[in-house]
Amino acid sequence: MTTRPTRRPAVSGPAARLAGLAALIADETRAAFLLALLDGRAWTAGELARHAGVAASTASEHLGRLVAGGLLTEERQGRHRYVRLAGPRAAQLVEDLSAHVTGAGPAGEADRPRTLRESGARSAMARGRTCYDHLAGRLGIAVTDALTARGLLRQDTGFALTDDGLRWFGAVGIGLERSGRRPLTRACLDWTERRPHLAGVAGAALCRHALDARWCVRVGSERAVKVTPEGESALLELLGIAPAALR
Structure with missing residues (x-):
């Protein structure tokens, strides 16, 4: 059978x-x-x-x-x-997957730059870049840390702007559009720094303002951004970030 x-x-x-x-x-x-x-x-x-x-x-x-x-x-x-x-959800998915696989292999061998040009581009991306619509890299982490140190952002129970933080955004002239389902703040894991930087509505608004005010400018064809002298002055005055931390 x-x-x-x-x-x-x-x-x-x-x-x-x-x-x-x-x-x-x-x-x-x-x-x-x-x-x-x-x-x-x-x-x-x-x-x-x-x-x-x-x-x-x-x-x-x-x-x-x-x-x-x-x-x-x-x-x-x-x-x-x-x-x-x-939209932001698609960007978050791609960024999270990128953070998960970056540096795979023994001693990060799979992620080593193969040429001098690639090495320079990688260094520029690590210094500062856009992560879809918010700041990332050492620049994004420096801004996130400064907001936290000044009591404008809380990280102890998830990312959240404090009342002082909401007032700070208003005083700087950064509008926070809260329409839709996107959270006001969100922690996004930085794939080069391996620490969270500020995302969400507040992160996007801050990045947009930084580009519009020319605190930073895009460099090359990748996502890298460079802080301008005007940006160094503004970030030092508004958040106490030393220019050396942005270079």
Whole structure:
């Protein structure tokens, strides 16, 4: 008597959705696109193709899958197709996964820069960068620590602005739009410093103000930012951050 093999029931529901999301990210080209888009800006399909070193047709196919999977949104202007991360939740997912795998391998061998140019870019990113829409790297940690030391931010029971912190943002002229479900403050693990920096509405507003006021400027084609002399003066006056800590 022949026994028929038992068929496993098809996986559905949350397990299937989680597996689908993992499969969507588990491609080196799509992962490169997601990491590039952590700068918070919109990129064209051509720019992302050149960044990842793939053909335009290949990039278009991958971007279509990321848009369909809800990780990216797209808009068209004339002949150009622009894409960006779908929002803070998508950015948080990518950043958290990046923090989890950075430095993998014995003594971080898998993450060592291979060229002098790559080493310089890595150093610039470690000094200061945008993490989607908030400040990260040593700059982000310095700002977070200064806010905490001055009693403007609490970290003991999760990130939360104090009443003095809310007043500080208002006095500096940084508006805090609290519409939607995004938290006012959130701790985001910094993948180079391995400590949390300020994210959420407050982190995004502070980063936007820093760029608009030219406290810092973007450098290169990556997410790196550099503090300007005006920024050094402002951060010293407002938060007591020594310029040497920002270099």
